[in-house]
Amino acid sequence: MTSTVKGKKIAITGAFGALGAATAQVAAEQGARLALIDRAAHPPAGLFASPGDGIRLITGVNLTDESQAAAAVRAAHEQLQGLDVLINVAGAFRWQTVAAGDPAIWDEMFAVNVKTALFTSRAAIPFLKESGQGRIINIGANGALKAGAGMGAYAASKSGVHRLTESLAEELKADGITVNAVLPSTIDTPANRAEMPHADFATWVAPRALAEVILFLASDAGAPVTGALLPVTGRV
Numbered sequence: 001m002t003s004t005v006k007g008k009k010i011a012i013t014g015a016f017g018a019l020g021a022a023t024a025q026v027a028a029e030q031g032a033r034l035a036l037i038d039r040a041a042h043p044p045a046g047l048f049a050s051p052g053d054g055i056r057l058i059t060g061v062n063l064t065d066e067s068q069a070a071a072a073v074r075a076a077h078e079q080l081q082g083l084d085v086l087i088n089v090a091g092a093f094r095w096q097t098v099a100a101g102d103p104a105i106w107d108e109m110f111a112v113n114v115k116t117a118l119f120t121s122r123a124a125i126p127f128l129k130e131s132g133q134g135r136i137i138n139i140g141a142n143g144a145l146k147a148g149a150g151m152g153a154y155a156a157s158k159s160g161v162h163r164l165t166e167s168l169a170e171e172l173k174a175d176g177i178t179v180n181a182v183l184p185s186t187i188d189t190p191a192n193r194a195e196m197p198h199a200d201f202a203t204w205v206a207p208r209a210l211a212e213v214i215l216f217l218a219s220d221a222g223a224p225v226t227g228a229l230l231p232v233t234g235r236v
Helices: 018-029 066-080 104-131 152-175 190-195 207-218
Strands: 009-013 033-037 055-058 085-088 135-139 178-184 229-232
Touching: 009 018, 009 066, 009 104, 018 033, 018 207, 033 066, 055 066, 066 104, 085 104, 085 207, 104 135, 104 152, 135 152, 135 207, 152 178, 152 229, 178 207, 207 229
Parallel strands: 009 033, 009 085, 033 055, 085 135, 135 178, 178 229
Antiparallel strands: none
16 A cells, blocks of 8 residues: 555645645645635645646635535635645644633634534545545644643544544544544644744654654554554654
């Protein structure tokens, strides 16, 4: 079995962010056909500026709205003429203490991190069943295994992603669809470097390295793995 995603039809949410873009770039290099879904109306300058025949952009999508999420997945299926893999990268992080924070952030984190994955996965299930080799890969968080100060809302929402992953894996295993999550520590992105300028960036997880793990789970070689919460923590 191959560990590449050559020829696979893949939808990636949050595709214009650091991890989504890295995953799309590695998948394209391996020969996948891609539907890149994002809330932004346009990708950042220079990113996917000239999509080839194997790349489609689905923009301006609010994935916290179930109807928009479902429409985006349908569009991906139509434009790729099938769907083999859904990679749910879309999400967000907010730091706040319980004592001084805004309770509304808990709702925001649940909507952005859990509901987006829920809505796209629900919409993708019929298409992944048609594929016969369906894959769903979610982005959890190593920080959700034991939350630190200020991480309550974020960690709780990512714990929800973990439980969604496990439950959906059990629900779909008879259909030949695998469902897994990667659990990164700090990802080496420009935003994280700006927030933590004195950290040792060499210990963080490079987006392309994390993308390689994600795409292994999407590949034929990843077929025996389902229901896994896979830590990808670098040297943090």
